[in-house]
Structure formats: structure tokens, C-alpha cells
Amino acid sequence: MTGTAPVAVVGPTGTGKSDLALGLAERLGGEVVNCDAMQQYRGMDIGTAKLTPEQRRGIPHHRLDVLDVTQTASxxxxxxxAEREIDEIRERGHVPILCGGSMMYVQALVDGWMIPDTDPQVRAHYERRLEQIGVEALHAELAAVDPxxxxxxxxxxxxxxxxxLEVVELTGKPFSASRPTIGEPRWGTRLLGVRCDLAELDERLATRAATMFATGLVDEVRRLVGVGLLEGVTARRAIGYAQVLDEMDAHQRIDDEGTGRAEERTVIGTRRYVRRQRSWFGRDHRIRWIDTDTRGRADDAPDPLEVALRILGADRR
Structure with a gap:
């Protein structure tokens, strides 16, 4: 296989992955491969902070807008x-820039994680159990079979x-048995992580949610309901979308109080997700971390892109 080793830009939500990935693609001659599960969905733009075509600066982006909201992300x-697209990018002599914070998606590529495919009947069984008994009781059932x-x-x-629960039933083994082994990254991928002081990041996430609601997230949810969002399994549970749906009545109406609650719960849900991302990526010793804090930063401090290029040994100044 010809081409250059990929670069993966990973880390928690709100730390600046997209900006860094764009900068690297411009400087290295790259194409971006999305590794955010929810950005695969057509129409889920505001709530996933998906870059608009104009914001992509003419850089090819892959694995965006490839699913309808009625489809289950796998x-x-x-x-x-993504493997096929990475190979094609490398054959063109370009650098695949893997960008996203969906932990299992990144690890599936970098470590060749063989995750059992879904079985519609088994998945439907546990989806029904979820509707019948609720998430906490279903989690207790998981604890009984896979502590x-x-x-x-x-x-x-x-x-x-x-x-x-689906994987346990399909494989007869604990879910943890399918975890990947962290070793030499496939294709010689170089991993860069972006991080930010947690207090500053929490403020960024609140601002991010406020912007999403101010720029039309509720209307976006309504439009997606019209094309099957409520029938979807994965898309309807995305952070932000799930919170809006919970506050809507049967006619997709939502008052100011409901919108305020949905925004507050979106911030809480995102912060929880960020802490999971920090824990997951923090265990990977291969990642070289780049700080994107703005508070207390010296005027002459290099920006994250220059730090990344220095790490990669590709600073072209």
C-alpha cells in the first residue's frame, strides 16, 4: 500500500479537534475521515456541530452524511x-486525517477492533426490555451477567x-472480551489528542449548547422527526436530540421552559460524555497530547497546529 501514515486527532468533545484536523489536512495534503458516530447522519448538523461545506475549506471529508436517521449506526x-476510504486516500498519495471523539470508532480503525455485528432480533429484544423496565433495571440485568x-x-x-447485553448473548462471552489490545497502530497511524482544562471545557460546553439552541436545534429536531427520527434506534438518542424529544409533546411542540430544560440537560449529558472520553483516551499511552486552553496562555505560545506539526516532525515553516 502506497501513501502516508494516517494521523488521528482524538479527544473529548469541545476541545478543538475539527480545527486541528483541518489545519493538518491543509499543511500535510490530507483528507479528513470522520470518526464521530452521529455526524454520519444526514440532517443532524446543528446538534453534532458538523462543519458546513463552506467551513471544510475545500478539503474532502469522508463518512459524513452517509446514514438516514432511521438507520442504526454500527x-x-x-x-x-472507513478502511476502504483510508486505503483509497493513501493510494492517492494523501494523508488520512482521522478526526472524532467516538471512542469505539477510533479504536476499531486504529487497533482493528473486531466488534460483533448487530443482530436485529437480539437488539430488538433488549430494546423492548429497555422500554418495559427502564435503563437502570436493564443495567442491573447486565450487571448480573457481566459485572x-x-x-x-x-x-x-x-x-x-x-x-x-446484545454482544454477551451473541458471543456467549463478556462484553469486555471483545475489547481491543492497544499495540502498534494500524497503518503506522500517529495519534494526537487535544485536551483542555476541565473548568474551561465545562464553560465551552455550556456556550456550545446555548449556541446550538439559539441557532435552531429545536427546528432541526422537528425536521428530522418528519423524516423518521422517532423510528431510529441510534440517532434519536444523540445528546441534544434526545433531550429535545423528551420535552416535546405529541405534536412536536415545546415551550420556553421545556427548551430551557432540554438545553440544561444537554449540557449535563455532554459533560458526562466528556468525562467518559477523557477516561477512555487517557488510557492510551500512544496519544501525544496537545493543550488547547486559552486561559493563562502566553502571547508567544505556539498554537495547537504548530505544536502538532512539531510532534509529527513536519513543521514546514
Whole structure:
């Protein structure tokens, strides 16, 4: 296989991954491969902070807008498609820039994680159980059959609870048995992580949510309901979308108080997700970390892009 080793830009939500990935693509001659599960969905733009075509600066982006909201996002399907696109990018002599914070998506590519594919009947069974008994009770069922998985999955996380139970049933083994081994990255991928002081990041996340609601997230949810969002399994549970749906009545109406609650709960949900991302990526010793804090930063401090290029040994100044 010809071409240059990929660069993965990973880290928690709100730390500046997209900006860094764009800068690297421009400087290195790269194409971006999205590794954010929810940005795969067409129409889910505001709530996922998806870059607009204009913001992409003419740089090719892959794995964006490839699913309808009625389809279920699958790590296995993503891996198959993204592997093909990475190979094609390298064959063109370009650098694949893997960008995203969906932990399993990144690891599926970098470590060749073989995750069991979904089984519609088994998945439907646990989805029904979820509707019948609620996420906490279903999480207790997971704890009974796979205590280790239950310790790593929040009792409030329905999607991962259902998935873990599905994998246990399909494989007859604990969910943890399918975890990847952190070793030499595939394709010689170089991993860069972006991080930010937690207090500053929490403020960024609140501002981010406020901007999403101010620029039309509720209307976006209404439009997506019209094309099947409520029938989807994965898309409707995305942070922001799930909170808006919870506050809407049967006619997709939502008052100011409901909108305020949805925004507050979106911030809380995002902060929880960020802490999971920090824990997951923090265990990967291969990642070279770049700080994106703005507070107390010296005027002459190099920006994250220059730090990244220095790390990669590709500073072209």
C-alpha cells in the first residue's frame, strides 16, 4: 500500500479537534475521515456541530452524511467503509486525517477492533426490555451477567447497556472480551489528542449548547422527526436530540421552559460524555497530547497546529 501514515486527532468533545484536523489536512495534503458516530447522519448538523461545506475549506471529508436517521449506526459497518476510504486516500498519495471523539470508532480503525455485528432480533429484544423496565433495571440485568461491563457503562446509558447485553448473548462471552489490545497502530497511524482544562471545557460546553439552541436545534429536531427520527434506534438518542424529544409533546411542540430544560440537560449529558472520553483516551499511552486552553496562555505560545506539526516532525515553516 502506497501513501502516508494516517494521523488521528482524538479527544473529548469541545476541545478543538475539527480545527486541528483541518489545519493538518491543509499543511500535510490530507483528507479528513470522520470518526464521530452521529455526524454520519444526514440532517443532524446543528446538534453534532458538523462543519458546513463552506467551513471544510475545500478539503474532502469522508463518512459524513452517509446514514438516514432511521438507520442504526454500527461500528462494524463504519470500520468496513472507513478502511476502504483510508486505503483509497493513501493510494492517492494523501494523508488520512482521522478526526472524532467516538471512542469505539477510533479504536476499531486504529487497533482493528473486531466488534460483533448487530443482530436485529437480539437488539430488538433488549430494546423492548429497555422500554418495559427502564435503563437502570436493564443495567442491573447486565450487571448480573457481566459485572465488569456494568462497571464501565453508566447506569443511565441505554445505548451501551443494550449493546453490551446484545454482544454477551451473541458471543456467549463478556462484553469486555471483545475489547481491543492497544499495540502498534494500524497503518503506522500517529495519534494526537487535544485536551483542555476541565473548568474551561465545562464553560465551552455550556456556550456550545446555548449556541446550538439559539441557532435552531429545536427546528432541526422537528425536521428530522418528519423524516423518521422517532423510528431510529441510534440517532434519536444523540445528546441534544434526545433531550429535545423528551420535552416535546405529541405534536412536536415545546415551550420556553421545556427548551430551557432540554438545553440544561444537554449540557449535563455532554459533560458526562466528556468525562467518559477523557477516561477512555487517557488510557492510551500512544496519544501525544496537545493543550488547547486559552486561559493563562502566553502571547508567544505556539498554537495547537504548530505544536502538532512539531510532534509529527513536519513543521514546514
Amino acid at each position: 461500528v462494524a459497518d463504519f470500520r468496513t467503509a 465488569e461491563a456494568a462497571r464501565t457503562i453508566l447506569p443511565s446509558d441505554p445505548r451501551r447497556t443494550v449493546r453490551a
